[in-house]
Structures are given as structure tokens and as C-alpha cells.
Amino acid sequence: DADVTQTPRNRITKTGKRIMLECSQTKGHDRMYWYRQDPGLGLQLIYYSFDVKDINKGEISDGYSVSRQAQAKFSLSLESAIPNQTALYFCATSDTGQGRDTQYFGPGTRLTVL
């Protein structure tokens, strides 16, 4: 089984709809991240969480919210989706042990907002 899973893998929705993307991990890492990637661009950090009670905004948090339900689960919500949120979304995890700060990515969710 994959260490970091994301659901759904693909989603098409309409402008104004509320969308939730979910991420689960079995790596036992405390730190979790949400990124978006647009074609030809690098990864932009949306939100990150260092533990269940510690959630921080990234570079592009406007229009997004998150919930850390447990150490292993980190969800990203788009309260009212808009077309320019069409992108590939990745969840990642990391710990502070050996290979510190190395981030491990889930398979991604391709989101299309019409």
C-alpha cells in the first residue's frame, strides 16, 4: 500500500461548489503539506501542519482552508471553487529524523473547475 494516499484522484466540479480533497499517510510523520502545481510551474505551498494543533498558511492560502483531523489525515477544502483553482494538488509529509525535511508526496489530485 502507498504510504501517502489522496482521494479523489480526479475531480471535475463547477464554479461555486465546495470541494474537499483528502490525504492520509501511514509513514508516521508529524508534518503534512498541501501544494498546488500549475502547468509549467513549480510547486506552490498552500498550507502546512506540524501537528494536529499547528496549522500554518503557505504562499497561496486565499480561497483554501484545511483540517488536520488526526496525525495521519490532512484535508484541503475549496469553499467556493473558481476556474483558476484548476490545478494538480499534492499532499506531502515529512519528519525530522534522518533525511530531515525530506518530503514524500502522494499521487496527486487533478481538479478541474468549470
Next chain:
Amino acid sequence: QKEVEQNSGPLSVPEGAIASLNCTYSDRGSQSFFWYRQYSGKSPELIMFIYSNGDKEDGRFTAQLNKASQYVSLLIRDSQPSDSATYLCAVKIGSSNTGKLIFGQGTTLQVKP
């Protein structure tokens, strides 16, 4: 100036050649550096990380770090068509234990048979 910069490419090399990918960063306090490979439509996968000045080798891959000049590079020896992908450089900005990485926009590598 972007915090982490890469030439977007594409970089085209023949099969069997050495591919050289470069990355520069702006924060002199950066301590950890990572190279990820990303195939089209797939998630980034870690190739290697480097923390100390000099070279670090892992199979066909060598990472080179020069903190004084603020650049990190990745060499791929004996390039194969399967190495064709986008290579992302990532840097942990600053010395604090934040865990945040800043990614470059990636360099697309094409290895031609």
C-alpha cells in the same frame, strides 16, 4: 529575484551522455537541498538530498553543493531515455526548523535515443 531558480529547459542530451542540471538559491542561510524527479502527470519523487558542500554520489546521480556561490547541481551520468522528466530543485530556506521547502519551477530533461 525568485528564491530558487532553475532553467526551465528543455535540456536535450543524447543517450549515454552526462546531463547537468543547475539550481541557484537566494537565502545564504539555507542548509538542506533536494532534487526530485517528476514524470508528466505524476508526483515528485526524491532522487537525493545534500547538506554539505561538495559532491554526493548515488549510482548514476551526483549532487554538487557550493554554498559560497549559492548553487546546487545534479549530474546524471550515462543518461537513459527513462531519465526524461522534469527535475525539481528544492531548498529549505533559512536555518530554523520549519520544515518548509521552496521549489524551483523545474528543468525538463529530454534524453534522445
